[in-house]
Every structure is written in C-alpha cells, then in structure tokens.
Amino acid sequence: MVERDTALLIQDSPFARKLSAFVRLAPGDLSVMSDLYRRRRRFAVGVDMIHQGQTDHAAYVLASGWACSYKILPSGNRQIVDIQIPGDFLGLRSVLFRTSDHNVEPITVVHASEVTQRDLLSAFSETPRLATAVLWAASRDEAMVVEHLVDLGRRNATERMAHFLLELGARLRLVGLADKAGFACPLSQYLLADTLGLSAVHVNRVLRELREEGLVTFQKGHVTFDDYEALVEFAGFDRAYLDHEGPLLT
Amino acid sequence: MVERDTALLIQDSPFARKLSAFVRLAPGDLSVMSDLYRRRRRFAVGVDMIHQGQTDHAAYVLASGWACSYKILPSGNRQIVDIQIPGDFLGLRSVLFRTSDHNVEPITVVHASEVTQRDLLSAFSETPRLATAVLWAASRDEAMVVEHLVDLGRRNATERMAHFLLELGARLRLVGLADKAGFACPLSQYLLADTLGLSAVHVNRVLRELREEGLVTFQKGHVTFDDYEALVEFAGFDRAYLDHEGPLLT
DNA sequence: CGTGCTCTTGATGTCAGTCAAGAATCGTGG
DNA sequence: CCACGATTCTTGACTGACATCAAGAGCACG
Numbered sequence: 052m053v054e055r056d057t058a059l060l061i062q063d064s065p066f067a068r069k070l071s072a073f074v075r076l077a078p079g080d081l082s083v084m085s086d087l088y089r090r091r092r093r094f095a096v097g098v099d100m101i102h103q104g105q106t107d108h109a110a111y112v113l114a115s116g117w118a119c120s121y122k123i124l125p126s127g128n129r130q131i132v133d134i135q136i137p138g139d140f141l142g143l144r145s146v147l148f149r150t151s152d153h154n155v156e157p158i159t160v161v162h163a164s165e166v167t168q169r170d171l172l173s174a175f176s177e178t179p180r181l182a183t184a185v186l187w188a189a190s191r192d193e194a195m196v197v198e199h200l201v202d203l204g205r206r207n208a209t210e211r212m213a214h215f216l217l218e219l220g221a222r223l224r225l226v227g228l229a230d231k232a233g234f235a236c237p238l239s240q241y242l243l244a245d246t247l248g249l250s251a252v253h254v255n256r257v258l259r260e261l262r263e264e265g266l267v268t269f270q271k272g273h274v275t276f277d278d279y280e281a282l283v284e285f286a287g288f289d290r291a292y293l294d295h296e297g298p299l300l301t
Numbered sequence: 302m303v304e305r306d307t308a309l310l311i312q313d314s315p316f317a318r319k320l321s322a323f324v325r326l327a328p329g330d331l332s333v334m335s336d337l338y339r340r341r342r343r344f345a346v347g348v349d350m351i352h353q354g355q356t357d358h359a360a361y362v363l364a365s366g367w368a369c370s371y372k373i374l375p376s377g378n379r380q381i382v383d384i385q386i387p388g389d390f391l392g393l394r395s396v397l398f399r400t401s402d403h404n405v406e407p408i409t410v411v412h413a414s415e416v417t418q419r420d421l422l423s424a425f426s427e428t429p430r431l432a433t434a435v436l437w438a439a440s441r442d443e444a445m446v447v448e449h450l451v452d453l454g455r456r457n458a459t460e461r462m463a464h465f466l467l468e469l470g471a472r473l474r475l476v477g478l479a480d481k482a483g484f485a486c487p488l489s490q491y492l493l494a495d496t497l498g499l500s501a502v503h504v505n506r507v508l509r510e511l512r513e514e515g516l517v518t519f520q521k522g523h524v525t526f527d528d529y530e531a532l533v534e535f536a537g538f539d540r541a542y543l544d545h546e547g548p549l550l551t
Numbered sequence: 552c553g554t555g556c557t558c559t560t561g562a563t564g565t566c567a568g569t570c571a572a573g574a575a576t577c578g579t580g581g
Numbered sequence: 582c583c584a585c586g587a588t589t590c591t592t593g594a595c596t597g598a599c600a601t602c603a604a605g606a607g608c609a610c611g
Contacts, residue, residue: 104541122451125537130454132447144440152444190394193443194402197382200446201372203453204380204498208599239557248454250600255559287375291354458567489589500568505591507567521576 061085065138065226066112072225073191074184083174083181087112090165094118094157101142101155108151109165110142116161117237120153121245131246133196134158134219134238138226143189159237195222203248206287211247212257213286216267216274221290233275311335315388315476316362322475323441324434333424333431337362340415344368344407351392351405358401359415360392366411367487370403371495381496383446384408384469384488388476393439396421409487445472453498456537461497462507463536466517466524471540483525 061067061081066088070076076084091114094100100118101108118135132153135141141163145151175182195218202211219236223229240258244251262268266282268275276282283290311317311331316338320326326334341364344350350368351358368385382403385391395401396418425432445468452461469486473479490508494501512518516532518525526532533540 122447124451124455126455128455130451132450144443153447193394193446196443196446196450197372197403200382200450200453201374201380203450205374205376205378240559241557251557252559252601253599256599259559490591491589501589502569502591503567509591 061088064088064114065136065228066114068226069138069188070181070184073187074180076184077178077180080178080181080184083178087166087170087174088114088164092163092165094161094163096157096160099154099156100161100163101145101151101153103151103154106150108142108145109167110140110145110171111163111165113137113139113141114162114164116163117158118155118161119158119242119246120155122153129245130248131242133192133199134246136219136223136226137228139192140185140189158242208247208249208253208257209260210286211249212243212254213261213266213282214288215243215247216269217282217286217288220274220276231276231279233273236269236272236274311338314338314364315386315478316364318476319388319438320431320434323437324430326434327428327430330428330431330434333428337416337420337424338364338414342413342415344411344413346407346410349404349406350411350413351395351401351403353401353404356400358392358395359417360390360396360421361413361415363387363389363391364412364414366413367408368405368411369408369492369496370405372403379495380498381492383442383449384496386469386473386476387478389442390435390439408492458497458499458503458507459510460536461499462493462504463511463516463532464538465493465497466519467532467536467538470524470526481526481529483523485522486519486524487522 061084067076067081067084070084092111094116100111101120103122113135115137117137118141119131120133120135120141121129121131123129135155141155142151145153171185175185198214198218202214206214220229220231220234223234224231228234238246240254241251243249244254247254249257258269262270262277265277266285268277282288311334314334317326317331317334320334342361344366350361351370353372363385365387367387368391369381370383370385370391371379371381373379385405391405391413392401395403421435425435448464448468452464456464470479470481470484473484474481478484488496490504491501493499494504497504499507508519512520512527515527516535518527532538
C-alpha cells in the first residue's frame with residue numbers, strides 16, 4: 052500500500068513525466084525510480100552544485116527548481132551551456148568521466164536527488180526499460196546542446212532568442228510546466244545573455260523587438276507566446292524532435 | 302597465429318590508439334575489437350554517409366579519412382558541429398535515437414567500419430572494459446562539442462581559430478596523426494568557416510593574423526605550430542583534459 | 552527608505568559580414 | 582605534359598549587427 056502510494060507520487064514527478072515521453076513505464080519501473088529518489092538534497096541560489104575540476108561527485112535528478120551548467124573562460128566571460136529544468140539529469144556525464152569539466156549553479160532554489168554510479172547501474176540491471184529511457188532522454192538532451200551550438204554559430208540574435216524560448220517551452224511542456232500559451236521563467240536578462248552569447252543590453256533590445264512584432268512577450272518572469280505559429284516559422288524551429296505526443300516505445 | 306596478426310594490426314589502428322588513452326586494452330579486448338572492424342566500407346567525398354531524418358542506419362568507426370557532421374538551417378546556412386578524424390565513432394547517438402538529427406559528410410575519401418547496435422552490445426557484454434573505454438571516449442567527444450559551443454558563444458574569431466586548431470591537434474596526436482610541431486589538415490577555409498561560425502573571407506584574415514603573429518601557420522593543407530606555448534596562452538586552451546599521456550585506467 | 556538588482560534606452564565604436572575581383576592551385580582530359 | 586575550368590585563397594572597400602559605455606527608472610528586500 053505504501054509502495055503504491057510512492058509509485059503514484061513518482062508517476063507525477065517531472066522525471067517520470069519526461070521518461071514517459073520516451074518509454075511506457077511499468078509499475079515495476081516506477082518503484083525502481085522511487086529508489087533513485089531517496090537521497091533528496093536542497094541547494095541555495097548561487098552556490099555551485101558541481102564545479103569544474105571537482106572529482107567523484109554524484110549526479111542528480113532535478114526534482115524542482117532551475118539550474119544551469121556553464122564554463123568560465125580565462126577572460127572572465129561565461130558561457131552557459133545548458134539550462135536544467137525539473138526532470139533533467141545533471142552531471143550524468145561527469146559521473147562517468149570522474150572529473151567534471153563544467154560548473155552547475157542553481158538559478159532558483161533547487162531540490163534534487165543524488166544518484167551515484169552504483170545506484171544507476173543497479174537500477175539499470177533491474178529494469179532495462181528504464182535504462183533505455185534514461186539513455187534516450189540523455190540523447191535528447193545532448194541533441195539540444197547541439198541545437199544550441201547551431202544557434203550560436205549561425206543564427207542572428209533575434210532568431211536565436213526565438214529559437215531558445217521555443218525549445219525551452221517544448222522541454223517544459225514535456226514535464227507539465229508549460230503549455231502553448233507560455234510558461235513561468237526565472238531567467239534574468241543577464242542569464243539569457245550568457246546563454247545566447249549576447250550582451251545583456253542586446254538581449255533587452257531583442258526581447259523588445261520580438262514583443263513589438265507580436266511574437267513573444269517575456270516580462271515579469273513570464274514568457275507568453277503571442278503567436279506561436281509565426282514564432283516557429285520565424286525561428287526556423289524544427290518541431291519534429293520535440294513536439295511528439297505520447298511515448299515513442301510502448 | 303592469424304588471430305595474433307589481426308590483433309597486432311588492430312593495435313595500430315586509430316580506434317585502438319584512442320581507446321588506449323583511456324583504458325589499457327588486453328589481448329582479448331583487441332580481438333573483440335577486430336570483430337567490430339569486419340564490415341569495412343568506403344565513402345567518396347561529398348556523398349553523405351548519414352543524413353538528417355534517416356532512420357535505422359548503422360554507426361561507423363572511422364578507420365581513415367576525415368568527415369564532418371553538420372546541420373543545415375532553413376536559411377541555407379550550415380553549421381558544422383564536429384569534425385571527425387580517424388578513430389572517432391560516428392553516429393553513435395543516432396543508433397540509440399533511431400533517427401538522426403544531423404548529416405555526416407566525408408571531407409576526404411573515408412574508410413569506415415559499420416557497427417550495428419547488435420554488434421556493439423554483444424561486444425560490450427564480452428568485454429566490459431571495452432564498454433568503459435568506448436563510453437569514455439564518447440564522453441570526451443561530447444565534452445569537445447561543449448567546448449566548441451563555448452568557442453562560438455564567447456570567443457572572438459582569432460581566439461576561436463587558435464583554440465580550434467589546438468584542440469584538433471590534440472585529438473590527432475591521440476591517434477598518432479600529429480605531433481607538437483603540427484599536422485596535415487585537409488580542411489578548406491570554407492569548412493573552417495562553417496565550423497567556426499565565420500565567413501570564409503574572415504577565416505582567411507584570421508589565419509593571416511595568426512601567421513603574422515608567429516603563432517600558427519596553416520598553408521597548403523598543413524598546420525604548423527610556430528609557437529605552441531604562446532598559442533596555448535593566447536587561446537586560453539585548457540590542456541588538462543586533452544593533454545594527458547598514457548591510459549588513465551590501467 | 553535606502554541599497555542593490557534588474558530592466559530600459561540612447562550614443563558611439565568595432566568586429567566580422569558582404570561584395571567584388573584578381574591570383575594561385577588543383578584536377579582532369581586531351 | 583600541358584591547357585583549361587573549377588575550386589580555393591587573398592585582399593580591399595564598404596556595411597551592418599552587436600558590444601560597450603553611460604545613465605536613469607522600476608522593484609524587491611532588509
């Protein structure tokens with residue numbers, strides 16, 4: 052009975068929602084997942100969860116709150132590589148690689164479950180379906196880093212912003228934190244700048260432009276898609292790999 | 302006897318050299334690897350090996366020649382995500398993800414071994430050490446995509462070029478195709494432009510500048526490090542994760 | 552009710568793109 | 582082995598997107 056309750060709770064977690072998009076999860080999978088949820092920890096804003104060069108740390112599953120992974124250049128410039136939202140894995144690669152090559156910092160207060168290499172491997176051996184789902188999710192996340200790279204290399208500031216907001220919206224929708232109308236977004240214009248490789252001033256101008264064009268509005272911590280279709284068109288957003296409904300593997 | 306010969310050949314392959322940097326490979330590992338080398342194929346310049354949207358294709362291990370993976374934007378612009386050199390895995394992610402989200406094109410004539418998901422999994426179950434090595438190598442490759450992303454976001458054209466050439470040199474050194482003096486490089490200035498998110502014209506100017514500063518010379522298909530230390534300094538190149546000597550795991 | 556943040560806007564500067572045109576090099580067939 | 586066309590490289594002049602500098606306004610928090 053207790054186990055079933057836990058399973059129900061897990062089922063509603065962002066992590067489970069995300070994996071459900073890839074694989075239909077059986078009750079057995081859910082109970083293994085709830086084991087992964089054991090060691091819950093809390094992180095305050097601005098205190099690195101993981102930092103460059105650190106060795107032998109755990110990975111985390113983000114339960115609530117937002118974080119970002121970034122690198123600092125010798126010049127002091129910073130580039131945010133990825134924004135992490137609830138349901139995302141965090142530091143999965145650095146568990147393998149032993150030593151992390153980037154920093155992870157909470158943007159809001161974060162609750163996350165610590166997952167060791169051992170936890171993960173034992174969970175995988177119990178339910179291979181879960182392993183498939185996690186790898187699949189990890190692949191998608193990596194695909195998004197690639198899309199981000201294309202953003203920086205070959206899109207101008209306005210397209211870049213539009214594309215980023217659409218992608219973020221699609222990811223949040225997957226875990227039930229957004230709909231086609233919009234979503235709550237704790238990112239400051241400084242964070243956007245470091246993500247998109249722009250100056251904060253220019254981010255401001257670009258947001259104004261998008262707002263005045265009637266495409267998206269980002270104000271007071273909320274993103275509103277004023278004309279979703281037009282925005283998709285404008286950004287050259289490829290909906291194929293993000294817009295699916297229901298599990299791909301049943 | 303035949304088996305030993307094969308093992309010797311494999312041992313000298315770029316693939317084995319690369320993995321050896323991470324894991325000390327036993328004779329058993331080498332013979333499993335030679336199985337992976339079975340289905341050898343040849344690809345002509347300019348004919349896509351993998352293309353966007355294609356499903357159910359194999360992955361490859363690059364035996365000789367160079368390739369690149371790229372994406373095309375609706376605007377027609379292209380961004381090269383990664384340059385692939387001998388020893389690199391190619392399409393590893395898309396085997397998992399079933400459908401590829403990018404194209405792969407040979408830059409020179411390419412010889413590569415086809416590896417199916419089945420091959421890979423059976424090889425892994427035979428020698429877990431090999432699995433570790435492959436995942437490790439894949440992690441490093443992903444780390445390089447991240448570094449490339451930082452390049453595009455926060456480095457100016459000259460630093461970007463310097464950093465790219467150093468990284469490429471380090472990767473080639475790992476498979477015995479470069480030394481600290483330099484390496485043979487079949488990339489045209491157009492390819493460099495699509496890689497670094499620059500125009501071909503500006504690539505030319507940047508190369509001239511680096512040459513006149515006495516840092517690197519890239520001419521007639523050959524990169525020469527005129528002052529390696531100064532270049533590392535100038536590019537803010539983090540040698541830690543590329544510069545190691547000998548296997549990390551023995 | 553200051554003291555920081557974050558946002559906003561204008562003025563000015565610069566890095567890199569675009570256009571254009573000629574030189575060098577490569578590949579291919581005669 | 583040479584001639585030709587096709588790439589690739591090189592350089593200059595001009596343009597434009599985005600950075601930097603500066604300064605004020607709105608808001609949150611102690």
